Amino acid sequence: MNFFDSCRNSLPQDQHAQRVDAFARFEAAGWPTPELESWHYSDWSGLAEQTFTVAKPALDPVFALDRAQPLPLLALDPVQTATSFALDALNRAFAKQGVDKTIDGVANIPFLITHALAGEQTMRHLRHRLALSAGSKATVLIWDAPGTGESDTLLTAVLTLTLAAGSHLTLIRVQDADPKATRALHLKAHIAADATLGLVQIEFGGARVRVETEVTLAEPGARFEQTGLAALAGKSRVDQRSHVWHAAPRCTSRSSARLIAAAQSKAILNAKVQVQPGAAKTDSETRIASLLLSDKAEIDAKPELEIYADDVQCAHGATFGQLDEDAAFYLRSRGLSAVEAQSLLTQAFAQAALDKLPLPGLKAWAEQRVSTLLLANTP
Numbered sequence: 001m002n003f004f005d006s007c008r009n010s011l012p013q014d015q016h017a018q019r020v021d022a023f024a025r026f027e028a029a030g031w032p033t034p035e036l037e038s039w040h041y042s043d044w045s046g047l048a049e050q051t052f053t054v055a056k057p058a059l060d061p062v063f064a065l066d067r068a069q070p071l072p073l074l075a076l077d078p079v080q081t082a083t084s085f086a087l088d089a090l091n092r093a094f095a096k097q098g099v100d101k102t103i104d105g106v107a108n109i110p111f112l113i114t115h116a117l118a119g120e121q122t123m124r125h126l127r128h129r130l131a132l133s134a135g136s137k138a139t140v141l142i143w144d145a146p147g148t149g150e151s152d153t154l155l156t157a158v159l160t161l162t163l164a165a166g167s168h169l170t171l172i173r174v175q176d177a178d179p180k181a182t183r184a185l186h187l188k189a190h191i192a193a194d195a196t197l198g199l200v201q202i203e204f205g206g207a208r209v210r211v212e213t214e215v216t217l218a219e220p221g222a223r224f225e226q227t228g229l230a231a232l233a234g235k236s237r238v239d240q241r242s243h244v245w246h247a248a249p250r251c252t253s254r255s256s257a258r259l260i261a262a263a264q265s266k267a268i269l270n271a272k273v274q275v276q277p278g279a280a281k282t283d284s285e286t287r288i289a290s291l292l293l294s295d296k297a298e299i300d301a302k303p304e305l306e307i308y309a310d311d312v313q314c315a316h317g318a319t320f321g322q323l324d325e326d327a328a329f330y331l332r333s334r335g336l337s338a339v340e341a342q343s344l345l346t347q348a349f350a351q352a353a354l355d356k357l358p359l360p361g362l363k364a365w366a367e368q369r370v371s372t373l374l375l376a377n378t379p
Contacts, residue, residue: 006051012096019093026089032210036086041268041300042239044208047182052123052154054094087184087210091156094125098157102131107138110359115144115155117181123154130159132167132195139358142173144183146205153177156184163195165219170198170358176369177206179234184210193219193248200356201240202366203230203267204373209238217244217251228257229353231370232265232297239268246279246309253283258353259290260346261297262374272304273316279309286316291323291349293342293374346374 004027011019031044099113117124132138144155155177163169177183183206191197203209215224230238244253259267267290275282290299303316323345336344350370357363 003048003050003052006053007094010054011093012054022089023093026087026093029086029089032086038241038270039086039239041266042208042210042237044182044210047154047208050121050152052121052152054096055117055119055122055124055153087156088158088186091125091127091158091184091186094123095127095158096125098126099128099130101129102133103136103138104133105136107136110139110141113140113142115142115157117153117155118151119153120151121153122151125155126157128157128159129162130169131162132164132169134164135166136164137168139170140172141359141362142171144173144175144177146176146178146181151178152180152182154182158186159188161187161189161197163189163191163197165193165195167192167195168198169196170200172200172202172357172359172362174202174204174362174366175206175209175211175238176204177209179205179207179236181206182208186212187214189213189215189224191215191217191219191222191224194221194223196223196225199224199226200353200358201226201228202353202357203228203232203238203240204369205232205234205236207235207237209236211238211240213240213242215242215244215253217246217248217253219248220250222248222251224251224253224255226253226255226257227353227356228255228269229260229350230257230267230269231260231350231373232267233262233373234265235263236265237268238266240270242269242271244273244284246273246275246282246284249279250281251279251283253285255286256353257288257301258350259288259299259301260293260350260374261291261299262293264294264296266298266300268300270302270304271316272306273314275305275307275309275312275314277308280311282309282312282314284312284314284316288318289349290318290320291346292320293323293346343371343374347371 032039033045261267286303288301301318305316
């Protein structure tokens, strides 16, 4: 029995016809493979030979840190025949839980969305919708924590963000899944006039992880600030794609990422900015810095820039390298071991991204997580 056979008869009963149609579309397309241009570096076809069961509702449902009741279930959107997210049809077929919330005013306490999943060969599929009304401000943390052990699990999530004029959202996503876990997230954001989305994404684990970010700067004055860190070890594979559309004049985007690969891990990042016709006065910058800590590790980083408007200021670039031997020698001459010197230099490389975390407790935990992860995978 393969994945399709095990799941075909276990679709939820609500909106059943819609779910059957979505699952049929996913079955026809199959798991993504490198034959898809956007999946050039990843192959998930092996999942077809695995079986997963739908996880029971977690004891810690999606909730907010303001002690509100569990947020209402988000109804499925009308089925679309085409989408850029390869796993959208699978997500639509099984999605049962998710946040559906509009934030008004200034939220002084951060909201938390948990993506907890435990149990061997289990799966969970979520769809979220968050909206900020005009002038609102909030911080949201999406936490994908490890389960109870090294189990094969599958989780997909679709998050739709809508920021009204003058609003400000700080979105933090931390992925620290089990070494055998499979994760897929599709984040779509629509940013109105003078609104700001600050996005910080931290990747630590997972056997197969796919993150797709699509941001539309839809009205003048919209701003997007993105910071990413992937600190990978073992056999983790993290594949990230970011696409930012400048669709209006006087919009700003800033994207920076730090990629660290140790042992046999693999980090992939494709960051594309597209300045559409009429988007004059665009100000955009994309920077990717990569650090390889092993001969068996791999990093594939590709910044892209397409400009179809005049009077813009845009830049993009990527750097690759290894630890500075002179700096390591200096630290060792001051009494540090080779392992300690490498850990300290790597920590300094990651710190540029970790400093963007606005929650002090989370920042301290992430710093310790980077240190522990890399020390455990130092030759």
